Amino acid sequence: MTDSSSDTPNTTQAGGQAMWGGRFSDKPAELMQAINVSIGFDKRLAAQDLAGSRAHAAMLQKVGVITSEDAAAILKGLDAIGREIEDGRFPFREEFEDIHMNVEARLRELIGPAAGRLHTARSRNDQVALDFRIWVRDAAERTHGLIQALQKALVAKAEPHAATLMPGFTHLQPAQPVTFGHHLMAYVEMFGRDAGRFADARTRMNESPLGAAALAGSPFPIDRHATATALGFDRPTANSLDSVADRDFALECLAAGSVCAIHLSRLAEEIVIWMTPQFGFVRLTDAFTTGSSIMPQKKNPDAAELIRAKAGRLLGSFTQLAVVMKGLPLTYSKDMQEDKVPTFEAFDALELSLRAMAGMVADLEPVPDRMAAAAGAGYATATDLADWLVRELGLAFRDAHHITGAAVKRAEALGCDLPGLPLAELQALEPRISAGVYDVLTPQASVASRTSYGGTAPDQVRAQIKRWKETLP
Numbered sequence: 001m002t003d004s005s006s007d008t009p010n011t012t013q014a015g016g017q018a019m020w021g022g023r024f025s026d027k028p029a030e031l032m033q034a035i036n037v038s039i040g041f042d043k044r045l046a047a048q049d050l051a052g053s054r055a056h057a058a059m060l061q062k063v064g065v066i067t068s069e070d071a072a073a074i075l076k077g078l079d080a081i082g083r084e085i086e087d088g089r090f091p092f093r094e095e096f097e098d099i100h101m102n103v104e105a106r107l108r109e110l111i112g113p114a115a116g117r118l119h120t121a122r123s124r125n126d127q128v129a130l131d132f133r134i135w136v137r138d139a140a141e142r143t144h145g146l147i148q149a150l151q152k153a154l155v156a157k158a159e160p161h162a163a164t165l166m167p168g169f170t171h172l173q174p175a176q177p178v179t180f181g182h183h184l185m186a187y188v189e190m191f192g193r194d195a196g197r198f199a200d201a202r203t204r205m206n207e208s209p210l211g212a213a214a215l216a217g218s219p220f221p222i223d224r225h226a227t228a229t230a231l232g233f234d235r236p237t238a239n240s241l242d243s244v245a246d247r248d249f250a251l252e253c254l255a256a257g258s259v260c261a262i263h264l265s266r267l268a269e270e271i272v273i274w275m276t277p278q279f280g281f282v283r284l285t286d287a288f289t290t291g292s293s294i295m296p297q298k299k300n301p302d303a304a305e306l307i308r309a310k311a312g313r314l315l316g317s318f319t320q321l322a323v324v325m326k327g328l329p330l331t332y333s334k335d336m337q338e339d340k341v342p343t344f345e346a347f348d349a350l351e352l353s354l355r356a357m358a359g360m361v362a363d364l365e366p367v368p369d370r371m372a373a374a375a376g377a378g379y380a381t382a383t384d385l386a387d388w389l390v391r392e393l394g395l396a397f398r399d400a401h402h403i404t405g406a407a408v409k410r411a412e413a414l415g416c417d418l419p420g421l422p423l424a425e426l427q428a429l430e431p432r433i434s435a436g437v438y439d440v441l442t443p444q445a446s447v448a449s450r451t452s453y454g455g456t457a458p459d460q461v462r463a464q465i466k467r468w469k470e471t472l473p
């Protein structure tokens with residue numbers, strides 16, 4: 001409907017000219033509008049949309065497609081819109097469907113017909129691909145920084161505890177003593193890989209789709225390299241069809257985010273376990289705990305629990321977008337409008353989780369006495385006894401394992417730990433065992449002996465810490 005007196009919400013531009021009015025004579029059904037509208041969520045792309053439009057307008061002028069007067073008016077209008085958005089004065093309107101048409105409609109209100117020249121050699125298909133890509137790229141960068149901040153918090157907490165004993169677990173059963181610093185540094189490694197995944201994804205995605213237009217490219221003499229450079233991209237994308245159809249940059253980040261969220265969730269779960277009175281390995285201050293409305297004694301690790309749960313959002317978001325994309329024929333389909341909500345939600349959840357975890361790690365106070373006592377419990381130095389039998393008496397490891405098993409059984413029967421088992425008891429199992437064996441049966445000795453590269457011996461832990469302190473910004 002092109003009649004300016006007619007009300008055609010959703011397709012009507014300021015001034016009454018329908019955005020695609022030439023072809024349409026009826027207005028859309030209310031339900032059509034309801035399902036079609038995206039401004040409620042894609043308004044988060046406003047800054048990216050303006051940046052893309054500025055680069056596009058400047059380029060159009062440079063190659064002579066629009067006059068410098070029109071370009072100047074467009075750029076001035078875009079700046080005014082930028083200020084309106086910053087001040088919260090911009091009128092986001094559902095009748096203009098999405099952020100792209102909201103900006104264009106507002107531009108027309110502000111500068112008049114010259115606004116209509118901005119969309120030359122451009123389509124909403126490359127426009128949304130561009131805006132979204134810039135948003136995801138910036139989010140990936142922010143996330144990378146937040147992961148590194150968490151790593152720094154972990155390293156800072158690990159450093160004074162390079163030698164603080166704690167039990168190492170397999171199957172959540174006491175396995176071998178380790179140090180608290182070593183345990184925290186395991187997470188620094190995991191988060192280092194996560195940061196690397198975001199850095200890789202960022203490098204791969206840093207190509208500009210602008211200029212692919214609807215799908216086939218443009219007959220105008222546009223300079224895609226110029227707009228790519230202006231927007232901080234390494235180069236333009238190489239295939240116009242792929243440019244508007246691709247969302248794997250977002251999928252890749254949601255996958256990287258999911259793995260990171262899984263790591264966060266594992267650490268959160270450990271904090272929950274360590275916080276229980278039964279373990280009592282760590283304390284959190286009031287800053288990162290909550291009380292109960294009925295049980296006055298409670299101090300609950302809610303932040304850890306919520307971080308653990310937010311992994312579900314990340315995995316859900318990845319699944320959501322993967323399912324949207326998996327059956328789509330080339331190139332753009334409106335399904336792809338559904339890329340934004342899961343991606344925004346995923347990054348919101350991940351960024352909040354990373355910040356909260358960094359805060360919680362800084363807040364965490366280990367209780368060394370509790371951890372040391374637990375480190376010695378559960379016959380955790382049994383492997384050290386077996387290793388001693390191999391090293392000192394030349395036994396085969398399998399035989400040493402058998403004798404050690406019998407020693408543990410005997411200690412259990414006598415109600416003592418391994419260092420408390422009398423020498424005569426040990427010699428009853430293997431007569432050549434000497435008193436020197438007791439040197440290896442304490443958790444301290446066990447930990448100190450694990451000097452292999454990456455092992456839990458305090459000097460190895462300090463070396464890990466040193467390497468990361470040199471790597472992290």
Ligand code: ARG
Nearest residue numbers: 038098124125128332336337
């Ligand atoms: N709001 C749309 C989206 O997010 C913009 C692209 C619309 N393109 C189109 N051909 N209808 O995907």
